[in-house]
Amino acid sequence: MENKKELRNWLNKMELAHPLVIAGPCSAETEEQVLNIAHQLKDTDATVLRAGIWKPRTRPGNFEGVGALGLKWLQRAKNETGMLITTEVASPTHVDLAQKHDVDIFWIGARTTVSPFIVQEIAEALRGTDKPVLIKNPVNPDLALWLGAVERFYEAGVSNLGVIHRGFSTYEKTRYRNNPEWQIPIDLQNRFPDLPLILDPSHIAGRRDIIFDLCQTALDLNYDGLMIETHNDPDNAWSDAAQQITPETLDQITVDLRIRKEEGDAVEFRNKLATLRTKIDVVDHKLLEILGKRMKISDEIGKLKKDNNVAILQTRRWNEILGKMILEGEEQNLSEEFVLRIYKAIHQESINHQKKVISN
Incomplete structure (x- = not known):
């Protein structure tokens, strides 16, 4: 598999930075909010704007996203800022709507990855696309299930594949919202060294104060990018407020991170x-x-x-x-x-x- 080579070729073609930085709110709430965040992010290292349009929630009654209306907001943000846009798709219908609104990157959520039937349906809907598809790890620590989802897309002719490490659910109380279980993505890297790996520190942390440390660990482990939830008013976000940061904080994080560069044998x-x-x-x-x-x-x-x-x-x-x-x-x-x-x-x-x- 030459997926990492493919993604890096894509990064170079689109003149994107490496490591890739994807940022934006957990949820698209209003058009004003999306545009405000996008315009603040366009001058940072973030080159891709993310926002949840359809939000699968653990229990009913919570905010479950604005739906297809939010795609128009993302499309406008793309036109005004030049940033690429990405959102989560959880069904063939989502795929169809996202494609019609020029979404550049699709990601598959953790709750979707656990279902081979749904993954297969989405893979068929995206069959042959040259747009990147990023697959989050399943909510449970199951490497085979994660790799199985990757293989379904690969067999559907999706060449620009990558994975997102967002941590794993646990009954035990830890310092993380979702345990990183670093050994699982390390095992994935060992099995498929050419598969691009992106960290989602927001969902691992569940709180903003340890996001930097998680990002640094990921870069030290040769991750290819970061997906960080970023909001113009995090404390009043409609979903996952505690784990979102401001665009200013994101900018400072990317400045402070130690990013290794390949410049010779000693390096x-x-x-x-x-x-x-x-x-x-x-x-x-x-x-x-x-x-x-x-x-x-x-x-x-x-x-x-x-x-x-x-x-x-x-x-x-x-x-x-x-x-x-x-x-x-x-x-x-x-x-x-x-x-x-x-x-x-x-x-x-x-x-x-x-x-x-x-x-x-």
Whole structure:
């Protein structure tokens, strides 16, 4: 697949910056709002104006978009500013209407990506288009489902394909609205290194104060672009107010971001090294998160043992764990000595947690 090459050719042809910056409101609310934002964005690094026209909401009763009327507003913004325009399409009808209003880029939303039937219908509606189609990850952390959606468009003759990483839903409360699960897009990059990858930090963050850090991590991981929700009056936005930023803030973010450029062997080495180190940082964060979850389970076991007057150390169980982990470690090319050191440390921390629970 030469999708990344195709997208970069498209960027060069349209004289767009790389990395690509897509910005605009979560929802098109009024014509005045869309035009106001577009005119503020035209002097920033953003070259594509985004706005939700049809808004699939988790529960009924929330603002679900202005519908096809908003396409006329986007079209006018395009004519007045010269920016390209993009919106989410969730059905063949949306595709038809968007095409009639000169939409330049289509994106497939996270709730749509989870349904192969709907994805197939949209892929057929866009069959053979030379316009870029960007596919958001499904709401659940399922790499195969994400790749399956990509493959359906690719098989429909859509050559300008890319993906958008917007994070994954979880029942657990974290600092993010949607957990980034960086390892999943990293796995996608490893499987399909030529597939352009764009970050949607707004939906991952759920709040504006950590958007910059997410953008920087994405660029350190060699992402090809950013899609950032930008509003002229974020606090009074009709949808997702907390995660939107002003055009002025967007402008400052793009100035402050460290963007690596390919300018020779030494620079290429540093770039690759920085990317690999960022990948290690992502995995290390995940390791600590998993270990924290394991210790919470140990706390629950400690409480259960206390209530039933059972000793903390269960030697038979411990030996079973060690034997199983040594075998699984071999499959991951990890030495027995390393696995023993790691799991003895984990076991000791688990004992400490249970002691604390029992002594209280």
